[in-house]
Amino acid sequence: MTLAFTKMHGAGNDFVVIDATREAFQPTPATLARLTDRRYGVGCDQVLVVESPSTDDVDFDYRIFNADGSEVGQCGNGARCLARFVREQGLSQADHLRVRTASRVLELRHGADGLIQVNLGAPVFVPEQIPMALAQAEVYHLPVPGHGEVAFRALSMGNPHAVITVLDVATAPVATLGPALQVSPVFPASVNVGFMTVLARDAIALRVYERGAGETLACGSGACAAVVAGIRAGQLDAHVQVRVSGGQLAVRWAGGDAPVWLEGETDTVYRGELL
Incomplete structure (x- = not known):
């Protein structure tokens, strides 16, 4: 057949x-x-x-x-x-x-x-609902073997995301830090790991190491998670262009309990x- x-x-x-x-x-x-x-x-x-x-x-x-x-x-x-x-x-x-x-x-x-x-x-920030075994905070700090203490923001967009802000996504340790975070017992269902560089208040560059797939040319929920994390950090406005390896996406979020919209x-x- x-x-x-x-x-x-x-x-x-x-x-x-x-x-x-x-x-x-x-x-x-x-x-x-x-x-x-x-x-x-x-x-x-x-x-x-x-x-x-x-x-x-x-x-x-x-x-x-x-x-x-x-x-x-x-x-x-x-x-x-x-x-x-x-x-x-x-x-x-x-x-x-x-x-x-x-x-x-x-x-x-x-x-x-x-x-x-x-x-x-709407994004979810409650650790148990991400799911993530850490006490709730705006920024989390986790020792990762080979990478020292890693700072990240965490949320769920219907799937779990950890977002790390880096100076340059081109040189970010995506291939090593991504899988290292995914196997951490802190994330019982694993996690999508995003590496974000803020280019302007309305633009970021992003690479994502996805659960079960490795690094992909784009990740829609990862783009949304990164923009939400950047907005909560006070680095981004409500409408953001997301530059990914495979092209460009657009994300908007009004904050709070508002839904996150993805376009492309x-x-x-x-x-x-x-x-």
């Missing part, structure tokens, strides 16, 4: 998208390995599965699988690609959509300029079948 799929990306953050609304799809470790492997399979950062809604208050359910086979509750760039996917596949022509992930309901909007926005909801381009690369 063949499996139809669509390859998409948002600012270089790439996905294999599966339509499970017409035919059921139950991901197995072997299938996910073939879909995510860049040498022996299709290749992607994450596999997205679009399902029929489980409740009447959403248009679709939306499952997200990392390259290591783990299922997660959030992916901002993936959600934006999903909005384009369901329109191109004739599943919905609505300009506004609501989709349910494993952690929250997201609102998606098609803009007149072709850009797609996603409302990722999406692209369908090709469609195919896995034999």
Whole structure:
């Protein structure tokens, strides 16, 4: 049996998208390995599965699988690609959509300029809800073997994030400090580690070492987490351009309990079948 799929990306953050609304799809470790492997399979950062809604208050359910086979509750760039996917596949022509992930309901909007926005909801700072095993603080300090004491801000955007401010993302120790923080017992569900350089009050540069995927060319929820962290630090305004390795994203947050909005381009690369 063949499996139809669509390859998409948002600012270089790439996905294999599966339509499970017409035919059921139950991901197995072997299938996910073939879909995510860049040498022996299709290749992607994450596999997205679009399902029929489980409740009447959403248009679709939306499952997200990392390259290591783990299922997660959030992916901002993936959600934006999903909005384009369901329109191109004739599943919905609505300009506004609501989709349910494993952690929250997201609102998606098609803009007149072709850009797609996603409302990722309000950030969460309570350590137990991130989850993170540290007493609540604005800035956390954690000894990390090989890196000394590391200062970071932590929050959840439906998935856990630690944001580290660095002088230059180009020379940041992403490949070593990222995985070192991820395996810390302080983060029982691991963590996405963002390295942010503030360029101006409305601009940052960002690299993210993601759970289950390693460093990616872009991370939508990571961009949102970094902007929120910068705003709370008093370094950023409410509307911020985020320069990532794969392009550019835009994030806005009014603070407090307001939702965080992510915007950017999406692209369908090709469609195919896995034999």
